[in-house]
Amino acid sequence: MRWQITRVRAAALAAVGRFDDAQALVERIRKGADPRADAIVRAQAELIGAALAKERGDYAGAAERAEAALGPALRVADPVVWTRGELLLARALRGRGRPDRAEDVVAALREAAAGDDWRTLYATLAAA
Numbered sequence: 001m002r003w004q005i006t007r008v009r010a011a012a013l014a015a016v017g018r019f020d021d022a023q024a025l026v027e028r029i030r031k032g033a034d035p036r037a038d039a040i041v042r043a044q045a046e047l048i049g050a051a052l053a054k055e056r057g058d059y060a061g062a063a064e065r066a067e068a069a070l071g072p073a074l075r076v077a078d079p080v081v082w083t084r085g086e087l088l089l090a091r092a093l094r095g096r097g098r099p100d101r102a103e104d105v106v107a108a109l110r111e112a113a114a115g116d117d118w119r120t121l122y123a124t125l126a127a128a
């Protein structure tokens with residue numbers, strides 16, 4: 001629970017533009033949360049870190065962090081965050097100059113949507 005609160009706080013700080021403060025909390029989770037017991041919150045925090053990297057223009061770092069976070073466990077435990085993470089990954093890959101890889105992500109996202117309107121919308125955004 002402690003790490004979830006820290007993650008939510010990091011997301012809130014990132015949303016209001018306090019990137020350095022948010023990054024500090026993401027790093028605290030990375031260093032302090034148990035890799036096994038807190039795997040989901042660590043993945044969620046990595047996606048916050050990926051978004052921060054993208055906002056700072058570090059597309060390579062954003063793609064690397066997003067790819068590390070987007071495992072099957074996150075997809076099952078938090079499908080909303082997983083879907084948003086896939087969108088982030090596609091955009092980071094394009095920014096990194098890897099449109100081919102971004103298209104692979106879009107294709108996988110479309111497949112995962114399977115008729116779900118919300119996920120289909122995210123796949124469309126990822127393709128844009």
